[in-house]
Amino acid sequence: SLHSACAYRAQLLYFVADPATLEDPSEAVCYHSDGLLLVNEQGQIQACGDWAELSRSLPAGTKTVDLSGKIIMPGMIDTHLHFPQTDIIASPASGLLPWLETYTFPTEGRFGDSDHAREVAGVFLDELLRNGTTTALVYGSVHRQSVDAFFEESHERNLRMIAGKVMMDRNCPDYLQDTAESGARDSEDLIKRWHGKGRQLYALTPRFAPTSTPEQLAACGELARAYPDVFLQTHVAENKDEIKWVSELFPKNRSYLDVYDSFGLLRPRAIYGHSIWLDEQDRARMHDTGSIAAHCPTSNLFLASGLFDFQSIRHSKVLHTLATDVGGGTSFSMLRTMNEAHKVARLNNYHLTAASMFYMATEGAAHALDMQGQIGTLAPGAEADFIVMDPKATPLMARRSTMLNSLEEQLFVLALLGDDRCIQASYSAGRCVHQRDH
Ligand code: GUN
Ligand code: ZN
Structure with a gap:
C-alpha cells in the first residue's frame, strides 16, 4: 500500500x-x-x-x-513466544511440566476455534506493537486454524512476522494431538499458503522432543530439508525434569540437543528456545550448524528453569538472541527482558552491556535469522x-x-x-x- x-x-x-x-x-x-x-x-x-x-x-x-x-x-525482534498463551501470562506453577499441564495445554485447546484464535491473535499483536516489537517468532497451537488466524491478522496489519503450527503427537492431551502424517501435511499446506505471502514467513514448530514421536521428528526433518529458507523453532534444555524425561524417551542419544541433531533439525534459521543446560559438545554443534539459541530470561527465572550461560555461549560463538517466551515469560516488553538478561548474566559473572542487549534485540537478531539488511x-x-x-x-x-x-x-x-x-x-x-x- x-x-x-x-x-x-x-x-x-x-x-x-x-x-x-x-x-x-x-x-x-x-x-x-x-x-x-x-x-x-x-x-x-x-x-x-x-x-x-x-x-x-x-x-x-x-x-x-x-x-x-x-x-x-x-x-525490536522477539525470537520466541506463544500467541495462544496470551491469556495465561502470570499463572504460577512449581516448574515447566506442571505449568504446561495445568495452564498451557487446557488454554491451547481452545484454538481450534478460528474466531477465538483471531481475537487472541489481534490482542497479542497489539500488545507486541505497544511494546515496540515489530517482528516475532511465534508459536501457534497444534491447530492449523490458529496459524491461519494469526497470519490473517498479521497480514492485515502488514507486519513482518514468523509463525508456525505446533506439531505434537504424543504425551499431551488427546485433544491437542496431531499425527506424524497430519502434522507434516498441515505444516506443508501452511508453508505453501503463507511463507512469503506479503511479509509473513513460516516456521516449522515441533513443540519439543517429549511431545513428538521419532516418526514426527523425522517428517519434520524432511520438511526442513525440502524448505531450507523456512524457519524452524523448538525448545531445548530448559528444565532438569524435562531433560531427564528426554533421556528416558530417547535413550540412544548423547544429549537432548543430539535428539534434534539426529533428525536433521540443526541448521541455519533453526531457533532453539532456552538452550540453558547445554554442554561443550552441544554448543559446538550449534555453532557448526548455524543454529540459534534464544535466551528467555523472564521465563527462565519465573519457572526456575535455570541461568543461561552467557560466558560459554559467547565463548563458543553460538548465534544467540533475546526473547520473552510469553506466556512462560512474564512480560511482552523486550526492555524488561533486557533488565532480567543483564541480571542473569551478572550471576554468570558476565557483564552484559546495554549496547550488546539492544544489538541482540535488533541487528543481532536480524543477523542470526539471516534477515540482515531487511529488518533490525x-x-x-x-x-x-x-x-x-x-x-x-x-x-x-x-x-x-x-x-x-x-x-x-x-x-x-x-x-x-x-x-x-x-x-x-x-x-x-x-x-x-x-x-x-x-
Ligand atoms: N516446552 C514445551 N512447551 C513449552 C512452552 O509452551 N513453554 C515453555 N516455556 N517451554 C515449553
Ligand atoms: Zn516457549
Whole structure:
C-alpha cells in the first residue's frame, strides 16, 4: 500500500556490528544526536543521517515530523513466544511440566476455534506493537486454524512476522494431538499458503522432543530439508525434569540437543528456545550448524528453569538472541527482558552491556535469522519497521536522564528502567501501527 514519503527528526540509533566482538564497542553503533530518517512511499528507509546535512536535500513538500528529544531505533525482534498463551501470562506453577499441564495445554485447546484464535491473535499483536516489537517468532497451537488466524491478522496489519503450527503427537492431551502424517501435511499446506505471502514467513514448530514421536521428528526433518529458507523453532534444555524425561524417551542419544541433531533439525534459521543446560559438545554443534539459541530470561527465572550461560555461549560463538517466551515469560516488553538478561548474566559473572542487549534485540537478531539488511536496522534499503522511544517516559527516568555521561549509560537506563511506557510509537513498513496516548 502506498503512502507519501515522510521525514522524521529525532535522535537515531542502530547497530552495524556486534559490540561484544569489537575492541572498541562504540564502533558498532551508528548514532545521530540530531538525525533525519527519511521513509519512502514503499515503506522502506530511504536515508538516515544528520539533520543538518540531509534536510538540505529533502524534496520540496516532504512531510516532516519533529520528534526532537526522542530516540528512533529499529523495531525490536522477539525470537520466541506463544500467541495462544496470551491469556495465561502470570499463572504460577512449581516448574515447566506442571505449568504446561495445568495452564498451557487446557488454554491451547481452545484454538481450534478460528474466531477465538483471531481475537487472541489481534490482542497479542497489539500488545507486541505497544511494546515496540515489530517482528516475532511465534508459536501457534497444534491447530492449523490458529496459524491461519494469526497470519490473517498479521497480514492485515502488514507486519513482518514468523509463525508456525505446533506439531505434537504424543504425551499431551488427546485433544491437542496431531499425527506424524497430519502434522507434516498441515505444516506443508501452511508453508505453501503463507511463507512469503506479503511479509509473513513460516516456521516449522515441533513443540519439543517429549511431545513428538521419532516418526514426527523425522517428517519434520524432511520438511526442513525440502524448505531450507523456512524457519524452524523448538525448545531445548530448559528444565532438569524435562531433560531427564528426554533421556528416558530417547535413550540412544548423547544429549537432548543430539535428539534434534539426529533428525536433521540443526541448521541455519533453526531457533532453539532456552538452550540453558547445554554442554561443550552441544554448543559446538550449534555453532557448526548455524543454529540459534534464544535466551528467555523472564521465563527462565519465573519457572526456575535455570541461568543461561552467557560466558560459554559467547565463548563458543553460538548465534544467540533475546526473547520473552510469553506466556512462560512474564512480560511482552523486550526492555524488561533486557533488565532480567543483564541480571542473569551478572550471576554468570558476565557483564552484559546495554549496547550488546539492544544489538541482540535488533541487528543481532536480524543477523542470526539471516534477515540482515531487511529488518533490525535503520540503514537505507531496510523495511521501515522502527520505534520512537521516550527516554523520559517516567518522572524517575526524566530525572535520571539528566545525569548521563555516555550513550551506554543512556541505553542502560532504558534497559533497566524501561517498559511499554517508553514506546511512544511503533511503525511497520512506514505506517504508524501504535501511538501511545498521553
Ligand atoms: N516446552 C514445551 N512447551 C513449552 C512452552 O509452551 N513453554 C515453555 N516455556 N517451554 C515449553
Ligand atoms: Zn516457549
